[in-house]
Amino acid sequence: MGLTYLEKFRDPSLAKNLVTAIHKESRLTLRLMEVCGTHTMAIFRHGIRNILPETITLLSGPGCPVCVTAQKDIDAFVAVSRQPDVIVTTFGDLMRVPGSGTTLAGQKGAGADVRMVYSVFDAVTIARQNPEKQVVFCAVGFETTIPTIAAAVLMAAKEKVTNFSIYGANKLTPPALAALMTTPGVSIDGFILPGHVSVITGVDAYRSVFETHKVPSVITGFEPIDILHAVLMLVRQNESGVPALENAYPRAVRESGNPKAREVMHQVFTVGDAAWRGIGLIKNSGMELKPDFKAFDAGAQFELNLTDVAEPKGCACGEILMGLKTPVACALYKKVCTPMTPVGPCMVSSEGACAAYYNYG
Amino acid sequence: MNAETNNTILLDHGAGGKASHALFSKMILPLFSNEYLDMGDDGAVYSVPAGRMAFSTDSYVVDPIFFNGGNIGDLAVNGTVNDIAMCGAIPLYISVGLIIEEGLPINDFQEIIKSMATAADRAGVKIVTGDTKVVPRGKADKIFINTSGVGMIPEGVNVSGSRALPGDKIILSGTMADHGIAILTAREGLTFDGDLKTDSAPLNHMVKMILSSGCEVHVLRDPTRGGVGTTLNEIASQSGVGMTLFEKDLPIKKPVNGVCELLGFDPLYIANEGKLLAIVPEKQASKVLDLIKADTFGKNAAIIGEVTDQRPGKVFLETAIGGQRLVDMLTGEQLPRIC
Ligand code: SF4
Numbered sequence A: 001m002g003l004t005y006l007e008k009f010r011d012p013s014l015a016k017n018l019v020t021a022i023h024k025e026s027r028l029t030l031r032l033m034e035v036c037g038t039h040t041m042a043i044f045r046h047g048i049r050n051i052l053p054e055t056i057t058l059l060s061g062p063g064c065p066v067c068v069t070a071q072k073d074i075d076a077f078v079a080v081s082r083q084p085d086v087i088v089t090t091f092g093d094l095m096r097v098p099g100s101g102t103t104l105a106g107q108k109g110a111g112a113d114v115r116m117v118y119s120v121f122d123a124v125t126i127a128r129q130n131p132e133k134q135v136v137f138c139a140v141g142f143e144t145t146i147p148t149i150a151a152a153v154l155m156a157a158k159e160k161v162t163n164f165s166i167y168g169a170n171k172l173t174p175p176a177l178a179a180l181m182t183t184p185g186v187s188i189d190g191f192i193l194p195g196h197v198s199v200i201t202g203v204d205a206y207r208s209v210f211e212t213h214k215v216p217s218v219i220t221g222f223e224p225i226d227i228l229h230a231v232l233m234l235v236r237q238n239e240s241g242v243p244a245l246e247n248a249y250p251r252a253v254r255e256s257g258n259p260k261a262r263e264v265m266h267q268v269f270t271v272g273d274a275a276w277r278g279i280g281l282i283k284n285s286g287m288e289l290k291p292d293f294k295a296f297d298a299g300a301q302f303e304l305n306l307t308d309v310a311e312p313k314g315c316a317c318g319e320i321l322m323g324l325k326t327p328v329a330c331a332l333y334k335k336v337c338t339p340m341t342p343v344g345p346c347m348v349s350s351e352g353a354c355a356a357y358y359n360y361g
Numbered sequence B: 001m002n003a004e005t006n007n008t009i010l011l012d013h014g015a016g017g018k019a020s021h022a023l024f025s026k027m028i029l030p031l032f033s034n035e036y037l038d039m040g041d042d043g044a045v046y047s048v049p050a051g052r053m054a055f056s057t058d059s060y061v062v063d064p065i066f067f068n069g070g071n072i073g074d075l076a077v078n079g080t081v082n083d084i085a086m087c088g089a090i091p092l093y094i095s096v097g098l099i100i101e102e103g104l105p106i107n108d109f110q111e112i113i114k115s116m117a118t119a120a121d122r123a124g125v126k127i128v129t130g131d132t133k134v135v136p137r138g139k140a141d142k143i144f145i146n147t148s149g150v151g152m153i154p155e156g157v158n159v160s161g162s163r164a165l166p167g168d169k170i171i172l173s174g175t176m177a178d179h180g181i182a183i184l185t186a187r188e189g190l191t192f193d194g195d196l197k198t199d200s201a202p203l204n205h206m207v208k209m210i211l212s213s214g215c216e217v218h219v220l221r222d223p224t225r226g227g228v229g230t231t232l233n234e235i236a237s238q239s240g241v242g243m244t245l246f247e248k249d250l251p252i253k254k255p256v257n258g259v260c261e262l263l264g265f266d267p268l269y270i271a272n273e274g275k276l277l278a279i280v281p282e283k284q285a286s287k288v289l290d291l292i293k294a295d296t297f298g299k300n301a302a303i304i305g306e307v308t309d310q311r312p313g314k315v316f317l318e319t320a321i322g323g324q325r326l327v328d329m330l331t332g333e334q335l336p337r338i339c
């Protein structure tokens, strides 16, 4: 007794029971993919990989918003920061992602006004305080972050903050899962589905992918007990041969998710195609500002003259995001590519697979 | 004279003329006064007992300059006091270099030097020499402080980052990450429930107590920038040993842990300003732990791990759920995750 809510999800004896059950019940060799970067990090931080049986391989999926941001989008952020009288605002992680030339952090060092914010609303505040400047927010992230960005755009529109705009590179999760399943060579025996994203999308959003591909799928949270529980459920689904779409995170995720948040998101954005770094274009996997909100589209405001550039040579981020390779199999890993000298975003992002292998290896 | 010039630091205050003199003699001297400084010479002349000396310097450029539980002033004094203490020395004298940006409110300045005086008193060190410069607006960020200090190492004491031995226990003198999280929340204007306060404190009395108890101590180090994780990595590679930490034993305050969870930070890499790591032979570990716990700043001390001969240069963490992971050095600043 006396355990707080959080501690319960880290309780060693509960964890031990789950691990014992996984060891006892797991016979088939399974490749399970954690889609979300926060799961990847939690798996490494709690040392979950080395307490699972050898039958189970955990793969990191395309769920880190920093990792999947296309190089061209990073280049665009950098190009915006070079414009006169512009303040670029961004979430921290994005600062160090290499574009084809430099990073936002590099730009900041060179004198550009790049500011780290904790919320998109901080960007709106900065815009209000600096009426003589254009304040651009680099909008990356999945369903979890998009509703807040939409809300900020609505607020700016209502309050007539006309010097605020976003450079949009937001993405949707279910289309990426569908794209993965139709990529040749990809073999996944189970998805550990993202907790935060699902709070917004609900279980329903994954239904069509599940019906088409019948891959065992479990939504779960980020505590060790959550993750172990999901692994056990995926083992059971595989052993019994009955795939299912299950919700192991009912304390946060409802069947229909958060319709209110989705409503706000669709009020401002419409679904469009998006380029995923290392993977390429995925149809209907992105979000574009609706015509009514074009005034908030930074992409339309600046002449950026971007050219298509190849991703860094040798970087295997794409294959890693699709579960085709692990970081250690990348020729550059630890040799050329380290957190101090990252080649690909997977090594930069605190949720990236290569960074996780490197830091917690 | 308008209100602005009355209440803020001006370039004149650093020009060496009347204003400089007034700043020093009216504001600084009364607070820092002692027989050495009062002499008013260009440097301090003092005698020291025979033996080995420790000498350390550090510059403080923290932003913001005021935060919950302290300010740049006491931080600068405590920091140097602790660096000297971590050499196993008893700190005696420190110097203070102040680089002030034109326009700093006099009241802020006064509060900062007041807390420096209080911190020096509390640590039992004397500020024996110093220097003040004022730079034009924009050439510094409010105020930068350099402190250097000297201390004497008692006979028989020999602590160094290269002396950790397999079998030793690792003691942390209190909760991790308090300072870093206090600064972060103050800087970003983040508001969280719970009291997030710096742990900035002088540790020299604690060190003196440990060393004079006759207990053998191999390593003393304060895990400031880079946190406990990076500091232990440094020691592991200096000593050529491995280390295992136990997550269940790591002391951390609940609200601090909460902020770390929220932002995706690992508390093992967050700065502390009033904590020390002591690496001691196993047979003396519980005695040293008791001594630390008896100190005002060591109430939450705990044995957090042990030194091994496995995987030299590497630090591993046994997680609460029985997993194991590497605790590597921190590379770059930790940045908050996106969602
Ligand atoms: S955006 Fe949310 S769901 Fe995606 S990786 Fe980050 S935490 Fe996970």
Ligand code: SF4
Residues within 6 Å of the ligand: A314, A315, A316, A317, A320, A327, A330, A331, A332, A333, A334, A337, A338, A342, A343, A344, A345, A346, A347, A348, A354
């Ligand atoms: S190790 Fe570096 S280069 Fe290789 S895939 Fe990861 S990020 Fe890309």
